[in-house]
Amino acid sequence: MIDEQYLDGNQLAGPLRDVFAVEVSAADCRCASCGLTGPLATLRVYAHAPGLVARCPGCGEVMLRLVRAPTDAWLDLRGSVFLRIPLPPDPVGPVEADRRLVGEPVRGLPNPLDG
Numbered sequence: 001m002i003d004e005q006y007l008d009g010n011q012l013a014g015p016l017r018d019v020f021a022v023e024v025s026a027a028d029c030r031c032a033s034c035g036l037t038g039p040l041a042t043l044r045v046y047a048h049a050p051g052l053v054a055r056c057p058g059c060g061e062v063m064l065r066l067v068r069a070p071t072d073a074w075l076d077l078r079g080s081v082f083l084r085i086p087l088p089p090d091p092v093g094p095v096e097a098d099r100r101l102v103g104e105p106v107r108g109l110p111n112p113l114d115g
């Protein structure tokens with residue numbers, strides 16, 4: 001049963017800005033329960049729980065929990081398969097960035113995975 005007293009996913013933007021130094025409201029996320037993928041802003045946010053609870057608009061399962069304590073933030077993403085966060089272009093370019101991720105050396109650039 002889905003409670004209809006929810007806020008939209010934009011309510012997560014401010015609290016998550018404290019955790020991530022990037023704007024996450026434009027991020028896409030995928031529900032681990034039903035596979036629905038869409039913008040974080042489409043999640044249904046319940047603020048009357050301890051912290052914030054964001055549920056999938058498709059199946060109602062919990063995708064994200066955020067509790068802000070005085071000195072810590074607790075972020076539970078176990079209900080999400082991923083968050084895809086838009087970022088400014090990588091200055092080294094996508095090919096070099098992909099090689100860097102898999103640890104292949106890039107000619108002329110130091111490999112950050114090498115000690």
Ligand SMILES: [Zn+2]
Nearest residue numbers: 031034056059
């Ligand atoms: Zn779902």
